[in-house]
Amino acid sequence: MRKVIEVKHLYKLYRLGNEVVRALDGVDFSIYEGEFCAIVGTSGSGKSTLLNMLAGLERPTKGEVIISGHHIEKLNEEQLVTFRREHVGFIFQSFHLLGTMDALENVALPLSFRGESKEKRLKKAEKMLRLVGLEKHAKHLPKQMSGGQQQRVGVARALVVEPDIIFADEPTGNLDSHTSEEVLQLMQKVVREQHMTLVMVTHDNHLASYADRVFHIIDGKIVKVEDNRELAEAGGEKETEGKE
Numbered sequence: 001m002r003k004v005i006e007v008k009h010l011y012k013l014y015r016l017g018n019e020v021v022r023a024l025d026g027v028d029f030s031i032y033e034g035e036f037c038a039i040v041g042t043s044g045s046g047k048s049t050l051l052n053m054l055a056g057l058e059r060p061t062k063g064e065v066i067i068s069g070h071h072i073e074k075l076n077e078e079q080l081v082t083f084r085r086e087h088v089g090f091i092f093q094s095f096h097l098l099g100t101m102d103a104l105e106n107v108a109l110p111l112s113f114r115g116e117s118k119e120k121r122l123k124k125a126e127k128m129l130r131l132v133g134l135e136k137h138a139k140h141l142p143k144q145m146s147g148g149q150q151q152r153v154g155v156a157r158a159l160v161v162e163p164d165i166i167f168a169d170e171p172t173g174n175l176d177s178h179t180s181e182e183v184l185q186l187m188q189k190v191v192r193e194q195h196m197t198l199v200m201v202t203h204d205n206h207l208a209s210y211a212d213r214v215f216h217i218i219d220g221k222i223v224k225v226e227d228n229r230e231l232a233e234a235g236g237e238k239e240t241e242g243k244e
């Protein structure tokens with residue numbers, strides 16, 4: 001399987017007066033194509049710092065972040081902007097939809113940086129809206145949709161550029177628990193069907209359990225990696241054994 005993300009000996013230290021905060025304290029892991037991974041930890045554990053490093057939004061103090069073969073810690077600001085545009089999709093906690101654009105236009109927006117014709121852009125956006133079950137809401141403005149629907153538009157917009165990797169920072173942080181589950185189920189489904197790679201940050205262990213693998217972070221260190229696929233397989237075998 002192709003490695004989409006490789007993190008090697010990653011450190012991020014912040015200096016606060018005389019104190020040094022080790023926001024990331026030696027992190028190593030790889031994420032493979034088609035995986036849905038969650039980074040889970042309590043407030044202040046280093047989740048956002050890690051996601052920001054992976055997305056090239058912040059620079060590490062030390063270490064390497066290799067995404068689809070690119071050493072992003074070596075890119076300058078301009079190269080990072082181009083890199084994100086071409087390789088990365090984002091799903092935000094507060095959706096970040098443009099209020100003056102309808103659902104279809106919001107989904108098509110990231111394609112406008114790619115020089116594709118308007119007709120092609122809208123066609124791709126339509127396909128993505130269908131994928132998230134919102135084809136009937138194409139003409140709705142964000143304020144004419146529920147929070148869950150707005151986040152489904154956010155998911156479609158992240159997918160439309162067929163990025164190597166999608167990052168989601170507390171994607172259900174502004175949704176009630178029932179809607180959160182629905183959005184997570186949708187994310188899980190589209191990641192599988194479209195063979196996407198997605199990294200989600202959350203403080204919620206239950207929501208993290210939708211991921212294939214869960215990285216637990218405490219004080220800037222990955223202390224445990226759970227593989228839910230192995231658990232599911234083990235559960236499946238047990239069931240078969242029970243029936244025999």
Ligand SMILES: Nc1ncnc2c1ncn2[C@@H]1O[C@H](COP(=O)(O)OP(=O)(O)OP(=O)(O)O)[C@@H](O)[C@H]1O
Nearest residue numbers: 014021023041042043044045046047048049050203
């Ligand atoms: N710009 C900064 N300057 C100094 N310290 C920082 C900075 N950003 C983060 N930190 C510290 O680094 C640690 C990790 O912060 P981070 O925001 O990554 O945690 P988190 O797990 O995302 O928390 P939350 O869930 O509350 O967002 C914390 O101790 C935080 O106070």
